[in-house]
Amino acid sequence: MSDRYDELARLGVATVYEASGRQGLVDEELVRLVPGSAAAGPARIAVCGPADNRAVHEVAARTQPGDVVVLTMDSPVPVALVGDLLATQLKTRGAAGVLVNGSVRDADALRELGLPVWARWIRVRGATKAHRGAVDVPVVVGGTVIHPGDAVVLDGDGAVVVAADRLDAVLAASRRREATEAEARRRYLAGALSYDLYGYRTADAQPA
Numbered sequence: 001m002s003d004r005y006d007e008l009a010r011l012g013v014a015t016v017y018e019a020s021g022r023q024g025l026v027d028e029e030l031v032r033l034v035p036g037s038a039a040a041g042p043a044r045i046a047v048c049g050p051a052d053n054r055a056v057h058e059v060a061a062r063t064q065p066g067d068v069v070v071l072t073m074d075s076p077v078p079v080a081l082v083g084d085l086l087a088t089q090l091k092t093r094g095a096a097g098v099l100v101n102g103s104v105r106d107a108d109a110l111r112e113l114g115l116p117v118w119a120r121w122i123r124v125r126g127a128t129k130a131h132r133g134a135v136d137v138p139v140v141v142g143g144t145v146i147h148p149g150d151a152v153v154l155d156g157d158g159a160v161v162v163a164a165d166r167l168d169a170v171l172a173a174s175r176r177r178e179a180t181e182a183e184a185r186r187r188y189l190a191g192a193l194s195y196d197l198y199g200y201r202t203a204d205a206q207p208a
């Protein structure tokens with residue numbers, strides 16, 4: 001929605017992660033359902049009960065335009081938290097994207113719908129609707145704490161989270177990093193090598 005989130009999505013997960021001081025990585029293998037898609041927005045969070053997705057129905061009712069909807073469980077299992085009907089509601093509410101620390105189903109319909117969705121698994125096993133769960137609470141996904149309103153950035157590399165109070169600083173650092181990389185790319189296209197530019201050819205190897 002806002003220009004800042006559009007810019008984060010364009011800058012991408014790897015650049016934002018590095019510019020953030022290598023913080024905020026959602027350190028999980030994620031499947032991107034819509035090829036080529038990227039998204040960024042403030043986190044709108046639901047914690048589902050065990051193998052249950054009632055909280056997803058509640059979070060859909062609270063979703064605001066531009067939100068990235070983050071769905072998780074205390075112990076994630078490959079149960080379908082979202083399929084095309086819930087995704088249709090999230091899209092109609094204006095969600096920018098969806099991050100599912102669980103599985104999704106109706107994968108072909110999700111692709112067709114075009115709402116950018118990332119998930120741990122594609123698996124059909126159905127969720128119960130028995131537990132209220134919790135909405136608009138902090139969670140940990142892939143080792144990273146996500147508070148409601150933190151920026152979530154998603155692309156072909158996965159997901160990274162930027163704490164809301166660091167957003168402007170990380171955005172500025174990401175722009176600087178993008179400019180530095182653009183210059184490096186220009187030199188490499190002209191035949192230069194990082195091995196020489198960074199002095200690795202002559203320097204002693206440094207520990208990582």
Ligand SMILES: O=C([O-])CC(=O)C(=O)O
Pocket residue numbers: 053080081082083084085086087105106126127
């Ligand atoms: O109904 C569900 O629990 C998930 C689903 O398949 C959908 O949203 O279409």
Ligand SMILES: [Mg+2]
Pocket residue numbers: 083084085105106
């Ligand atoms: Mg369905």
